[in-house]
Amino acid sequence: MKNLGREDDARDVVQSSFEKLWINREQVDAARSKSYLFTIAYHQMIDHIRKSKRIQLRDDFREDAQVQHIPANNTRKLLEEALSRLGETQRSLIMLKDYEGYSYEEIGRITGLNESQVKVYLHRARLQLRDYIVKMENVL
Incomplete structure (x- = not known):
């Protein structure tokens, strides 16, 4: 969902x-x-x-x-916008790990990636999320 x-x-x-x-x-x-x-x-x-x-x-x-027009100061919409900017794989990995709580091994089995790939893709996705969310023009 x-x-x-x-x-x-x-x-x-x-x-x-x-x-x-x-x-x-x-x-x-x-x-x-x-x-x-x-x-x-x-x-x-x-x-x-x-x-x-x-x-x-x-x-x-x-x-x-x-x-x-996107309303200002809406944290949920900001997060959804940030997630939508991620690639399909990165968004899925974020959702499986941070929202659903699966382990790296379980995520690897679900997505067909090995555990180190899951970690690398998750790290890069989180960096992209951080970079987008902390930009002042996205918050204001």
Whole structure:
């Protein structure tokens, strides 16, 4: 839900993930089913984000598109804006580690990265977040 922003989209991703788990239930070890499900959900989410970005870009370039004013001093919106500027992988890693509380090893299994890659990508993502959030023009 945090990465997709809309509850309906999140429900669709969860539904399709469970559907894929059900289809492959005979090949999936029961002890690893949770990890398998999160991996599927992660990949479904990435696919959904990529698809919606293509649609959104097309809508953004319409001639009648309006410029939206972002209210000042809204911490939540500032954080959401900062997160939206991250790449899909970095945003997902931030959400899995800092929001969901998964360990580096679990995140690595879900995303298909090794533990050191997870740490490096998380570090870089946090630096980008910090750099964006502490800029005065983003706060005012």
